[in-house]
Amino acid sequence: MRYERILTVQDISCVGQCSLTVALPILSACGVETCVLPSAVLSTHTAGFSGFTFRDLTEDIPPIAAHWKKEGIVFDGIYTGYLGSVKQINYVKEILDGLIKQDGFSVIDPAMADNGKLYPAFDEEYVREMKKLCAAADIVLPNITEACFLTDTPYQTEYEKEYIFELLEKLCKLGAKTVILTGVGYTPETTGVAVYENGKYSYYPHRRISRGCHGTGDVYASAFVGALCQGKSTYDAARIAADYTVSCIENTQSDPAHWYGVKFEPVLPKLIKQF
Ligand code: PXL
Numbered sequence: 001m002r003y004e005r006i007l008t009v010q011d012i013s014c015v016g017q018c019s020l021t022v023a024l025p026i027l028s029a030c031g032v033e034t035c036v037l038p039s040a041v042l043s044t045h046t047a048g049f050s051g052f053t054f055r056d057l058t059e060d061i062p063p064i065a066a067h068w069k070k071e072g073i074v075f076d077g078i079y080t081g082y083l084g085s086v087k088q089i090n091y092v093k094e095i096l097d098g099l100i101k102q103d104g105f106s107v108i109d110p111a112m113a114d115n116g117k118l119y120p121a122f123d124e125e126y127v128r129e130m131k132k133l134c135a136a137a138d139i140v141l142p143n144i145t146e147a148c149f150l151t152d153t154p155y156q157t158e159y160e161k162e163y164i165f166e167l168l169e170k171l172c173k174l175g176a177k178t179v180i181l182t183g184v185g186y187t188p189e190t191t192g193v194a195v196y197e198n199g200k201y202s203y204y205p206h207r208r209i210s211r212g213c214h215g216t217g218d219v220y221a222s223a224f225v226g227a228l229c230q231g232k233s234t235y236d237a238a239r240i241a242a243d244y245t246v247s248c249i250e251n252t253q254s255d256p257a258h259w260y261g262v263k264f265e266p267v268l269p270k271l272i273k274q275f
Pocket of ligand 1: 013019042044045046047111119214215218
């Protein structure tokens with residue numbers, strides 16, 4: 001079995017089943033050594049809770065990175081999610097340049113928006129900096145809302161293939177090598193993931209579950225990176241992550257009290273079986 005060392009940079013939302021509390025268990029289950037760089041510590045995530053605490057860890061990043069450099073620590077890949085500040089995005093860009101192996105990879109999930117809106121903590125300046133980070137990425141993994149913000153495209157809930165193509169091409173023009181666009185549905189009952197690699201478009205449709213769930217973007221991205229680290233092709237990793245995310249939502253939808261995230265843990269054996 002392959003054994004890769006990944007660095008994931010995202011926040012710790014202590015409660016809420018997103019970001020690091022999702023990435024760590026999923027990547028570990030995929031057999032990946034997972035090193036973490038927490039971007040911030042929050043009492044909960046910001047989507048639906050109010051009065052959450054937020055401790056920004058931006059200024060901890062340079063000394064942590066400097067220590068790793070001194071120790072000669074490098075990573076096979078980096079996967080970033082929710083980043084707490086504009087300055088932090090710049091620090092992550094420096095890490096991409098200095099701490100990833102020469103043939104290593106970067107997966108940037110520009111976790112900043114959903115359903116046509118930016119998350120509460122973010123503004124236009126944040127989007128501008130995120131564009132630069134995505135430009136430096138091997139793989140970007142936005143949902144449609146994030147893709148619209150990154151490419152200055154008006155957000156639409158209904159669209160044809162041309163609209164999706166335009167988003168994919170604009171994202172590649174930005175500089176990203178490969179784009180995985182999630183939440184792409186051409187019919188009311190389905191959604192899916194569009195993969196754009198070396199100018200080639202492929203699409204994996206899957207079941208759309210009407211109940212929207214928080215944290216599914218992080219579940220998806222973590223399973224995608226895990227599958228990639230197991231040697232799966234980009235398309236297969238995108239497919240495996242989609243099937244896993246759907247199973248997590250199915251495992252949660254009958255429990256209205258569990259509105260803040262998905263019960264991804266009991267479904268992990270299903271993901272591991274893919275490897
Ligand atoms: O799942 C994305 C995410 C991660 N981290 C924090 C969030 C969100 C989404 O709202 O608030 C803190």
